[in-house]
Amino acid sequence: MTSDAFAPEKTRTMRAFGAEVIVVPGEGGQVTPDLFGASVDVFCAAVGTAGMISGVSAVLRQAGSRARVVALEPSSSPVLTAGTAGPHRVEGIATGIVPPLLTADVLDEARTVDEAEARRMALRLAREEGILAGTSSALYVVGAIGLALELGEPPAEPEAN
Known part of the structure; x- marks a missing residue:
């Protein structure tokens, strides 16, 4: 799981290694505290x-x-x-x-x-x-x-x- 607030290279790298990637939208594409709720x-x-x-x-x-x-x-x-x-x-x-x-x-x-x-x-x-x-x-x-x-x-x- 990742967010559109993070660098797209990270998502591409995870996919390149075969990961199933779920992209969670960030508020306005920004890193906000609610992205880290776990x-x-x-x-x-x-x-x-x-x-x-x-x-x-x-x-x-x-x-x-x-x-x-x-x-x-x-x-x-x-x-x-x-x-x-x-x-x-x-x-x-x-x-x-x-x-x-x-x-x-x-x-x-x-x-x-x-x-x-x-x-x-x-x-x-x-x-x-x-x-x-x-x-x-x-x-x-x-x-x-x-x-x-x-x-x-x-x-x-x-x-x-």
Whole structure:
């Protein structure tokens, strides 16, 4: 789903990759807040310095969101989930410490993702989706898919009268 308020190149690119694209009209072809009405159930991210996950968590909380905030880390270095650091090859995350920006009010949960599974996902993303992603990006995808499966189907939208 996209809007006529966004660059037409984006729509063409999505179609070129085989996506079925639904174009939602924007008010006067402009980007307006009503184009972003979806609520967030869960936000997940890996932790390096924790700046990104802390910032997103703060904005969600300030907006009154009840979204779960879940930190992801390689299972070979479970600092947040088990308190032990270990070697891994996922660049930019899991530095072996709990970063100072990661305060108790930021997270609802932390969970591990198998690094080998993330590497397999990176290959799938390249082969099946044409997305050239590294292991850390693929780790996010594996974590997000796991959370989405736990959430199940979203509730049906109420019918308009």
